[in-house]
Amino acid sequence: MSIKSRQLLWFFAFFLVFELNIYLSNDMIMPAMLGIVDEFRADEKFVPLSLSLYLLGGSSLQIFLGPLADTIGKRKLVLTGNTLFLLATLAVPFATSIEQFLAVRFIQGMGCCFIFVGYAMIHELFDDMAAVKLSSILSSTTILAPLAGPILGSAIISRLDWRYVFFLSALLALLSLLGLSKTMPRTAPTVTRLDLAAIVRSYAAIFSNGRFMFGMFTAGLATVPLTAWIGFSPIFVLQEMRASYATYIALQCVILSGFVLSSIAIQRLRQDFPLVHLLRLGGLVAAAGMLGAGAGRHHVDVFAACMFVYSIGFGLFNGALIRSAITASKESMTLTTAAMSLLYCIYLSAWLQLYNVLCQRFGYALETYALLNIPVIVVIAACLLLFTRGMAGGRESGVRLARH
Template sequence: MDNKKSILLFAVFFIIYEFNVYIANDMIMPGMISVVNEFHSSTDNIAKSLSLYIIGGSTLQIFLGPLCDRFGKRNILLFGNLLFLVASGIIPFATNIGQFLTARYIQGLGLCFIFIGYATIHELFDDKMAVKLCSLVSNISIFAPLIGPVIGSAIIIAANWRYVFIVTAILAIVSLIGLARNMPNSKPSSEIMPFKEILVTYRTIITTRFLLQGAIIIAVICLPMIAWIGLAPVLVLKTLGKSYSDYIIYQSLVFGGFILSSISIQFLAGRFSFYKLITRGTVLSFIGLLIAAIFHMHTWIFIMGMFLASFGIGLYNGSIFRIAITSTGVSNSMSAATLNIVQSASMAASIEIVNKICDHFNYSVASFAIVNLICGIVMLIICFNFAKLVKNRSWQ
């Protein structure tokens, strides 16, 4: 097998792994009402399940960067895939909400290892191709909120929610075998990095302005979409009283914006500077959130506003990631790990805040839309400031 074919197959199986890690959450979301009812639990545990999954996705990050440099990215990613596979097999045996949430946190650890694939891509390709590939790979994972509810709903109707995780385990086996056969391995360091050097490296990374700002910005701009994933089962199925079919349609429309932006960025990357992608994408996403807030009482207009917001976000999140990860001048693995830690922690905390606010207002669409609009205003300010900072730098 030649090198190009092997790299292509690596990308394919990495996509399957990333897709599976995300779809594990999205397949169960339409069934979360059944989960909390079966365990006689409160509704706020629906969003908490997502928060714990995301927190799990940042728990190991600080250790994985040095481990990748020491043992090679391939070995660490394979271990992560195996861990995710084992965790997926635990969840169907949960007998109460505490066990379920704990198992979801463990399963979320699989998210920790996704950055390894991105770091590998950034090492193998130049700015233009790296942005294209990362945008494609990351936005392919957005198919999860589209396909996940469809598959999840079908499984729940035919059997029950526990079988969702059996499907997840099967996909984990496929990605594990594919990555083991095709993933290129970075050359491990011949010496273990001293603990003091690790601390110095992380200090350099965390004090790099562009990385820290980039991580926070990514958390802010993705919050409306992540919050939608966590709260949509309650908003659509309970507050609006819609059916599973309506839930699937709304998910498809909202996240269809990411799909279109993924296609668009393949033509725009290299033709437009990072500054233009960030500013134009920010404006589009803010307009979408504004429309959703103003017309929250009109379901279809609200959904189309969310669609526009997701399209705008998809246009520039890859650019910010590229700028952040290449700004430190040190290990891409450790930089990507730090980026993921900051954005995951910020995102998990923000979801809990949004969940508490919406819970206080009985999960009304108005409360969700207004919180998103406030997030959009913050996004508008910090993204334009970030774009100005990088305008005259080499990232153009």
């Protein structure tokens, strides 16, 4: 292995730590959220709202960071984002009210804004199959974190104050900052100065690209059921079902491990495997799982098993869907991934708040959540069918994961 290849792999490893920590910081604190709202004498609605604000923070800077990445270089931005996340994480434990807690969590979420810069570098530095495989690994952190997060968080809060969750997260942030500063490639800026008119034209072209917008809408919507489960499950399981932390952790592991397994399976695909097959197969598996979860909503074991099937299907099509969407744009990869990250977070935050409003109306219960997912999966399946139909017959139908 060449020195350059080894450095790229170390860069990917430390970037993986950075991204994993951003999600882990949120998921480690979820088991403690009911205790936090009680400590601050707040309502249970703030449990999912904390997640929504964290995601909104993660959508607040992308469109500005995209042009800056092309002007000052991606390395500086990623290191800045890591530093911001580190400082905000250290500030969270000193909140004295739910308002302060949510405000600092919003700022902490801004660290998410810088992740797309690393994604852009990966798509630029690696060929199609390598990019899909590495993106799949990175995407799996969004599910690996909910698996490991509740276990670590429950272990911490069983012996220590919830604030130590953020001290651990700050330690990981320091590790990724030091590692990235040493291994992240120094890329030359692609433009010498900001051309605001050109930036506006590029963003206009990206946001007017029907295939990109449709793909990102579908990807954002498809992520909602699992993200909503992460945000609402402390209420469903710990409060409404009055189950133990062990049951809560077990449900998280069963439901979310399907995504990790499908990500591992994708790593074993041959180089010329068509993306369209992943999209169709994943959509079919996801639909079967989600409809089964709705039908079995009164039986927790059946519900969990069917949600496991959904997460497998989601893991199969998610990476291929995102890759197909961002490559539909011919604009700067940095600006395109910035737009992708912005849309992704906005869609997630909006849908989570809709779930929150409906749960306030009909009750924070597992049955309510399962029924809400049924129309969502119908729309997801229809969108995937339309998206893959656009890939059939044209040049993109044969988009195969070939080496360059």
